[in-house]
Amino acid sequence: QRGIEDLESLAAALVSLDITVKRELEAGRDEVRVMTAHGAKGLEAPIVFLPETTLSRTARGSALLETEAGGFLWSASGKADGPAAAAARARRVRKDEEEAFRLLYVALTRARDRLVLCGRVSSRTKEETLQGWWRALNDALAHPDVGPQVRAVRSGDLEFQRFGPDPTALGPAAGADAATAPAPAWTSEPAAQEAYARYASPSDLGEDAVAPAASPLARSRGLGRFRRGELIHRLLQVLPDLESAVRETSARRMLGREPDLAPDQADEMVAAAMGVLNDDRFAEVFGPGSRAEVAVAGTAKALPPGLAISGRLDRLVVLPDRVLVADFKTNRPSPDRIEAADPAYLRQMALYAGVLADVFPGRRIEAALVWTDGPKLMPIPELLIAETLAELGRNG
Template identity: 60%
Template sequence: RPAAAEPLARLASPSDLGDAAPVAAVSPLAGTPGMGRFRRGELIHRLLQVLPDLPGDVRPDAARRLLRKEAGLSDPQVEEMSTAALGVLGHPDFAFLFGPGSRAEAAIIGGSGRLPPGVRISGRIDRLVVRPDEVLFADFKTNRPAPASIEAADPAYLRQLAMYWAVLSELYPDRPVRAALVWTDGPLLTPAPEALLREALDRLYRAA
């Protein structure tokens, strides 16, 4: 039968809501031939999306082959980005993000009672893990240097995590949802406590 009508909602990307985010720090590779301001981050994200599906012993060569297909990259740039991505994939603290039940670039769309009225989000989560007893998700960040704590992260990043957390909590009300940022510089994983996510949502609600 026809679905019940729903009130019109404002569909937005999590990065479009809230206070304007500060301009991202310029990469040390910015201005270097073959490397635009955001290109390093985009390429490392692509490696982290593709490489987990390959056996560990072939990942280094695969990373280099993928990057060498990109126009204008020098050998040192290829090695630096390969090392950054492989450092995340090979780190024991991050193994759960790439194990059974994990998904790359997981599309998410929906609303939550924790979001401002009439707002639904549409976005992609870099890595999502759904387990019978919990849900884990992480966004990858390539800023350098990585902040020393989650509290020092860009407020826009925390807002993005908080909005994903709100919607996933509606989808999986029977289990805890845990969020984290993964920094390729280090590499470093910084979990986001639920209290910090709720604070970010409160600020978003007041600004709406």
């Protein structure tokens, strides 16, 4: 809705957002949480196990190596490294090790009362050859300030090292008996079938919808079937908010970012969009106070019982005495009269009008289809909207 059209602008907008996400550990729950060290950052638990401290880094990583100067070198194998590539590869190894030890620090500082460090190796692995976390932990336990307080402890067939006081055996916790109650009678009865989904899309209701007319560009230079309609919709969404003098130039600049669009295709789409925007019949639809892509969801007295819709209005104008709602259609050729329009389109607009009538009581709801082919503005008579809703209620 802010008119962002490229990835670079979107990334800049996200970076500028001032959002802080605070994570807290649920208190007092008898459960075991399994997390990565990275995911546990900022949390605390009474007892923390590190089950895998003997794993070593096995991934080769990308062949693209970053240098100290901020450049990049491509080297698929260390055997072929020259001096610059070898230095860049050593830099990446150093950076990876620094990040690994930052994660180890996070993992070690999550425990409030007790920390249990574990590891497993094959019978052929010599402990002195292990590196990474295990080597760092063993070196820490052998430190002169720590080593004298480390002692060997046996538990059954296991022998392990312990630093700090022995834990106090508390025995099994006295679990509270969960209160049980008989299941209510309705749980054994089949649920009544609902007439509609919780929220239905107005464009999907009804099985008699005519298949949308294929765009004339459907098989032209690889454009998809609905590509023309999507691009014209985007133009009609963005251009009304710009000064009229720069609309056509902006439209060509927007379509110029589409790599699969030929110049003649872009010209046709710009002409279709500008034909609508420059037509006096559409002045109110795109005038002051009009809004594009308005989300609407809910039910209404005029809708069949149990039906709630969720959709998006192409254009909405709220005036003191009436409400205008318009939907853009790019089908070609467009019908000559509203009664010949696709029944799915009429049903869609009737549902929108029904909901808006409850949202804006006392105001007249005027619905219309805007065809870019022509262009044409086709108001939908109130009687036709009422008949469409009545038919939908009978079929539901």
